[in-house]
Amino acid sequence: MEVLRYRPEEEAEPTWESFEVPVHPEWMVLDGLNHIKDQLDGTLSYRWACRMGVCGSCGMMVNGRPVLTCATYLESLLPGPLRIEPLSGFPVIRDLVGDITDFMGKLSSVKPWIVRDTEKPVEDGEYLQTPEELAEYKQYSMCINCMLCYAACPVYQIEPEFIGPAAIALAQRYNMDSRDEGAQERMDVLAQHEGIWGCTLVGECSEVCPKKVDPAGAIQRYKVSASVDFFKSVLMPWGER
């Protein structure tokens, strides 16, 4: 396994380092990294937690593709060598650990919570939502914030201001929730962001998404509703929005 190391206290530029790792049929790329850390070099740094593909911590570039390392069999990449790098497009803190502060800010900027004019008291019970209404947004609610889509996004790589696939999918998750009334507020946020129109809808984001969230579909829907909204505001500046 070839791993891109970066130790800011010791080196100015990242360097490649090779390790010999045994291949067991059950082992994922992450098991290989753990083997290195436990047996060969305790200083290798990377994030992981659940090892069942749901916490979203362990995304890395493996042979140039963004993947969850806990869900990628070593065997599937034989004969090797494997090249492991941090997720592309994020500043590197150390070794395979990227800085995700900007991503976290983008997520919260789309107001990812239920917005309502009036909230029903809890004592009055749940909001009704039919299985069909649930199905409208369910897919967009499956995002694990793994950021593979950012690493794959050609726009984000050159235009880091771009709010990005997962954040737009998250906005759509709430916009399409029958309990929510915040679509307009979110539209205003998204409209401020450069780059959304730069998205060429090539769909790399949806292709690498491990949870089939289809952020490209969310962007497409957003563009349609945003342009309708744009024309409404130009053509009918005093109309109801």
Add this chain to the structure above:
Amino acid sequence: MDQVVHDVLLVGGGGAGLRAAIAVAETNPGLSVGVVSKVYPMRSHTVSAEGGAAAVIRPEDSLEAHAYDTISGGDWLCDQDAVEAFVREAPKEMVQLEHWGCPWSRQPDGHVATRPFGGMKIERTWHAADKTGFHMLHALFQTTLRYPPIARYDEWFVTRLLVDDGRCQGVVAIELATGKVQALLAKAVIICSGGGGKVFRFTTNANIKTGDGMALAYRAGVPLKDMEFVQYHPTGLPFTGILITEAARAEGGWLLNKDGYRYLQDYDLGVPEPTPVKRSMELGPRDRLSQAFMGERQAGRTISSQYGDVVHLDVRHLGEAKIDKKIPFVRELCIKYQKIDPVKEMIPVRPVVHYMMGGIQTDLEGATLLPGLFAAGEVACVSINGANRLGSNSLTELLVFGARAGRAAAQFAGSQAAPSSALMAQAEDEERRLYRDFLQNSGGSERVSPLRDEMQDAMEEGVGIYRDEEGLLQAEDKIRELKERFQSVSIDDKSLTFNTELISVLELENLLDLSEVVVSSALARKESRGAHQRTDHPDRDDDNYLAHTMAYRSDEGAPRIEFAPVTITQWPPGERIYGS
């Protein structure tokens, strides 16, 4: 050294911590709240919970029934006043989470849907397909973003509680990105740091579940309660320990031995019916199901696999459509991690360490015996789980007792003076210790991973589903030896930037303390109850052990174990009957 002051500080950003943070902000919007978490909150282990969360909502159900199922499931070791508060507040908390956007699965009429879970007389498990914890955690996390007073310390690792004047007034934590050691002071601290399944090797728990909060409290003199009760979940995938949720059985899955026989019928768990019957067979409680597996293994009726003996969980008869609708994550996990498709093949499973019933002793408001220190969630033991937790009670517990602890801590903080200056000296001591013992010390003869492996093996060997004195004493010796050897541990990584090896050595230190407490508590309880089964004391002994163990740290080494009474309100201890 830098210091930051908050009114209330949360250690942990999982389900319990986030619920508590919102409760503080809502109780008193003027308070500043800090949430410290060693991982980004949405990576917390609550994210892995699959099956669901229990609360009474169906007209045919009752609080009484939820309480009875919980108490009998816990083999009468639950504090019944805590259970009463729990079942009473559960529905409201679940509706609250619905208002906060949790995508609960629905009935055709738009009301929230429920499913049955093991040990339940009436179905009451709310679920978001089979990714319930994931959706709950993300809904909670996203909702916290609405509250400006909630500040976050993401990827900060707490190493010590600061106590002065008999009152907990903050913590010391390391910021992973920079290696900075800092004092985070507060008028009240709530520990919500989750469980410690990593004491064992084969577990459903994430790598981050290292019982840190329990160890922090224990070292500060707060007792850990009922730590001998470790829940084995009957259905884990053999190599990874990945959980196959009880929902697979609730939807109609069968457990089969090597002869294709539904063996649970031989263990007083009822008679097999083609469709699930509540509190019966595959829907019996987890302790009894895991013990039945051991019986089959003893009798040579399990199937041997490369990763230990297994039985089969068969869901094929449910059909693809139902599997994809009700338990899609089960299918995804089996395909991805076991290379089998449960639509066509049987799933190999074996019991796996899943949950700690014990934890930091708290009262019903989450207050510990140390003023200013509160705890909630899996790290705490308010005693609703007794000797065996019922599936789907934990997620609800995070909400009910997270909220209670948040409100109580907000109240407490409102009446306290600012943290004292003596704390900074303690914090600087802690910084020196971290440098001296780990960052500047090379040349130690021991390394983290062998110590951790040996600890986990010793625990599996001596403190598994069945225990006896001899095995427990061996485990005790081994843990003592490992603690000794830990004194000469050193790490390769001396960097201040994202030093994950430093974190693992600190986690190991916590795990070793926990192991010792689990073993001592198990030795002290000379009876069999719920998840604690002693072959040398096979019966439940209410005369002597209808009591909680309380483990206190002592300077002599081994923990001091005391017993505290169980609160019984309306349900006198009885026999646990399943399958009728």
